[in-house]
Amino acid sequence: MRDLYISHVGLSDADLKRFKAVMIAIVSNRDVEARWCMGEATTANLVLVSPDSELTQQFIADPTRKPGQIIAAILGESDSVAFECEKLAWPLRLPGLIDLLKRVEQRIGSADGKTAPESPGISADNKLVQFAQLLRETTPGHKPTWCVSGLSERPVYVSLQDKTFIFEDSLLNLLQVDPNAALELQPISEDQLPEQGQRKPIRMLQWLIGLRSGRMGPLPWVKMDSTFRLRQFPEFQLLHHSSEHRRIAASLSRPRSGIQAIVDASELNAATVVGFLNAASLCGYLKISDAGVPVTAAVKKPSAGSRRGLFQVFRRALGIASNDA
Amino acid sequence: MMPEQPQEHKILFTGTMGAGKTTAISAVSGIKMVKTEAANTDRALFNKATTTVGFDYGEVGLDGGHVLRLYGTPGQERFSFLWKIVARGAIGVIILVDNSRPDPFQDLALYLDNFKQFVAIGGVVIAVGRTESHQWPSVSDYCAYLEARDLMLPVFAVDVRQSEDVLMVLDVLFNMLEVSDAESA
Numbered sequence: 001m002r003d004l005y006i007s008h009v010g011l012s013d014a015d016l017k018r019f020k021a022v023m024i025a026i027v028s029n030r031d032v033e034a035r036w037c038m039g040e041a042t043t044a045n046l047v048l049v050s051p052d053s054e055l056t057q058q059f060i061a062d063p064t065r066k067p068g069q070i071i072a073a074i075l076g077e078s079d080s081v082a083f084e085c086e087k088l089a090w091p092l093r094l095p096g097l098i099d100l101l102k103r104v105e106q107r108i109g110s111a112d113g114k115t116a117p118e119s120p121g122i123s124a125d126n127k128l129v130q131f132a133q134l135l136r137e138t139t140p141g142h143k144p145t146w147c148v149s150g151l152s153e154r155p156v157y158v159s160l161q162d163k164t165f166i167f168e169d170s171l172l173n174l175l176q177v178d179p180n181a182a183l184e185l186q187p188i189s190e191d192q193l194p195e196q197g198q199r200k201p202i203r204m205l206q207w208l209i210g211l212r213s214g215r216m217g218p219l220p221w222v223k224m225d226s227t228f229r230l231r232q233f234p235e236f237q238l239l240h241h242s243s244e245h246r247r248i249a250a251s252l253s254r255p256r257s258g259i260q261a262i263v264d265a266s267e268l269n270a271a272t273v274v275g276f277l278n279a280a281s282l283c284g285y286l287k288i289s290d291a292g293v294p295v296t297a298a299v300k301k302p303s304a305g306s307r308r309g310l311f312q313v314f315r316r317a318l319g320i321a322s323n324d325a
Numbered sequence: 326m327m328p329e330q331p332q333e334h335k336i337l338f339t340g341t342m343g344a345g346k347t348t349a350i351s352a353v354s355g356i357k358m359v360k361t362e363a364a365n366t367d368r369a370l371f372n373k374a375t376t377t378v379g380f381d382y383g384e385v386g387l388d389g390g391h392v393l394r395l396y397g398t399p400g401q402e403r404f405s406f407l408w409k410i411v412a413r414g415a416i417g418v419i420i421l422v423d424n425s426r427p428d429p430f431q432d433l434a435l436y437l438d439n440f441k442q443f444v445a446i447g448g449v450v451i452a453v454g455r456t457e458s459h460q461w462p463s464v465s466d467y468c469a470y471l472e473a474r475d476l477m478l479p480v481f482a483v484d485v486r487q488s489e490d491v492l493m494v495l496d497v498l499f500n501m502l503e504v505s506d507a508e509s510a
Contacts, residue, residue, distance in 0.1 A: 232468040233479040236493050243496070250500035253447060253477050254508070265507065306506040307416075310334070311499040317387045318353060320496045 003271045004108065005039030005215065006046045006101075010053025015074060018092050019048060024176055025094055032101045037215040037271075038178050046070045046104050048088070051081040070104050122216045127183035128209070132219055134158075134185065135206045136282055145190055150183040157193050158202065165205045166197035171240065174208040206282035207239045214275020218259065222277050222288065228262065229255040231287045234280060243322045244268050248276045252286070332391040335414055336495070338381075339440065340421030341432050342400035345454045345485035347381045349421060350395045352488040353495070354383025380411055408439055417448035417498045421485065422467075424459040430470055437474070447505045449478050450498045452490075456482040 008019060026032060041047055041059060043066050049056040051073045060071070060083050072086040073079075079090070086103070088096050122129050131148060135158070143160035152173040157166040167174075213219055230252040234241065244266075251265040262273050280286035315322045338346040381397030396415070398408050412418070420436045422429050433451065443449050453467065462470070467480045479497045483490040 230477065231472070232465055233481065233497065235464070235481070236497075237481065237483070237490060246493075246497055246500050247503075249479070250497065250504045253479070253501060253504065265504070306503065308503050308506070311503060313387050313391070314334075314385070314393055314499060315496065317355075317385050317393065318492055318495060320492050 003215070003269055004034040004036050004046070004101075004105065005044040006036050006048070007039050007041040007044035008048045009041050009059040010050040010055040011048065011074070012050065015050065015090075015092065019097075020176060020178075022092055022094050022097050024173065026098060026101065027176070028172065031098045032105065034101075034105050036101060038176055039215060042066060044069065045108060046072060046101070048072050048074060048092075049085070050074060051079055068108075070107065072100055122213065122219065124220050126216070127181065127185075128177065128213055128216070129219060131183055131185060132209055132213055132278070132282060134160075135202070135209060136221075144187045145193065147186045147188045147192070148183060149186070150181045151177050156205065157188075157197065158205065159190065159193065159199070160202070161190075162199070163202040164199035165202050166194055166199055167205070168194070168197055171204065171208060174205070175212050175240075177209075177212050201238065203235065203283045204239060207234070207241075207279045210279025210282040211240075211275040213278045214271055214273075218274050219278045219281065222259075222274070222281055223290070224260075225258045227255050227257050227289045228252055228259075228277060229287045230280065230285055232285045234283065234285050243320070244272050245276055248273055252280075333394055334387075334392070334416055335394045335396060336498070337396050337398060337412060337415045337418045337440075338421060339398040339408065339418055339436055340400060341423055341426060344400060344421035344423040345452075346397035346400065346421055349419070349452070349485040349491050350381050350383040350397050352485060352491045353385065354395060355385045356383060380407065402435065405439060412440065412443075415443070417450075417502055418443045419494055419498065420449060420451045422451060422453045423455055424453050424462070425455045429453070429462060430467075433467070433470070437476070444476065444478070446509075447478070447501045448498065450494050450501065451478055451480045452483040452485065452494050453480065454483060454485055457484075 006023070008016060011019060023036065023038070027036065039045075042062065042064050045066070047059070047069060049059065049071055056073075059065070070086060071083070072088050073081045074088045074090045074092055075081065076090040081087070086100055088100060124130070124133075127150070131151075134146065137143060137160060145161070146158045148156045148158060152167075152169055154167065154169045159165065210219070218224065230249060233249050234245065236246065248262065248266045248268065251262055256262045256265060259270070259273060259277065262277070263270050266273060277286065281288065312322060314320075338349050340346055380399060383395040385393040385395070387393055396411050398404070398411050418436075418440045420433065420440070422433050426432055437444055437449075440449065451467065453464065456464075464480050464482050471478055471480070479501065481490075481494060481497075483494060485491055
């Protein structure tokens with residue numbers, strides 16, 4: 001399954017809220033073939049815009065936009081648009097957006113994203129990265145409690161001392177966090193935590209934030225050419241995960257030199273691998289070293305003796321979901 | 326044209342008495358399990374009314390009439406002579422560890438030593454039960470223990486009464502074996 005990126009420019013608060021709700025429904029119901037994720041506007045495959053916003057005009061004129069990017073304008077009955085784009089009827093509705101995503105998937109074709117990202121990673125200035133850094137904090141001594149706004153409609157309360165968090169909404173919303181979201185990280189005292197909120201293990205939050213940040217690239221401490229190995233398999237019973245994550249975990253039971261080696265060994269999309277590495281690093285499952293560790297050479301194709309086909313038969317018979325064709 | 330012979334594949338569930346082998350196989354077997362139980366004469370050591378004296382058996386039907394056979398080894402060490410026999414032709418082993426026992430590391434060591442041919446190819450997953458009531462050792466303690474033995478094997482805290490836990494463990498085993506196949510090419 002390939003990853004495609006969607007973003008937005010110039011939408012009103014109401015339209016943005018509607019857009020996010022529709023995207024969550026599409027992702028949850030798996031109505032489309034590709035895995036659509038929120039991305040940055042200049043690099044996304046598809047960008048939804050409001051035709052009468054000044055931000056839209058600036059964005060259309062931006063020369064740094066991704067070549068071949070598809071723009072879709074959300075138009076009311078009397079609206080018109082002066083630039084070439086796809087059109088979506090206002091207000092945005094689920095069937096309309098599903099049709100658009102499918103058309104875009106066909107137009108974009110079969111880019112498979114099997115090359116590790118060339119960029120050095122996400123900027124340390126990015127608010128989501130700063131939040132990830134906060135979640136990773138392991139220095140001894142008393143650790144503060146935080147209220148984090150902007151990840152979703154409701155705030156997330158994080159108690160680093162207890163290694164728990166409170167979030168009174170669906171955790172899956174955290175997978176759709178806008179990478180451009182203006183997060184606010186505010187230290188609070190323990191007695192400011194909601195009384196009724198259920199405390200969950202912080203690993204669940206670390207994992208989701210790590211997966212989400214994978215769409216943007218490796219976190220600053222996950223270097224492209226480091227050597228990676230798991231020190232512990234992720235607690236799959238607790239964490240939201242896919243069959244691909246189990247495959248990546250198995251490939252990391254041996255040291256792998258560089259992100260590309262993991263992409264090759266697991267035969268999976270680079271963004272999925274990077275998301276796993278980010279998540280595993282935040283949860284403390286991953287050992288990262290810079291050099292000198294003996295590694296297993298990556299194998300690019302399954303061997304003639306591979307039993308993958310046989311194990312797919314086992315999975316089908318046992319009812320274990322798999323992303324393999 | 327001669328009909329294709331049904332193929333059989335085998336996965337072992339092993340571990341100490343009371344670790345949950347019978348329960349784990351029951352959770353995923355497509356047929357009513359065959360249990361070979363007798364009255365437990367070691368009640369002072371293990372508070373179970375019955376114990377497995379042969380081996381438990383379950384199976385999963387596959388496409389084309391082929392079969393995945395699930396064997397549970399008898400847990401008591403005096404039946405260990407059976408382990409090698411049952412292990413012949415198996416593709417992998419699930420080691421079930423009971424965290425409520427006095428020395429789970431010693432228990433684990435016994436099975437790692439007796440099934441070392443599977444450890445060598447990464448065909449082992451360790452499933453630790455009763456962690457809700459007995460938090461030590463933790464999963465990370467087991468991982469540290471394995472690292473000290475220069476091993477990296479999947480370890481999970483599971484409830485074998487939950488079929489999704491058992492299926493997850495099996496899927497991880499399949500993934501480990503796929504990696505092993507690719508490395509040995």
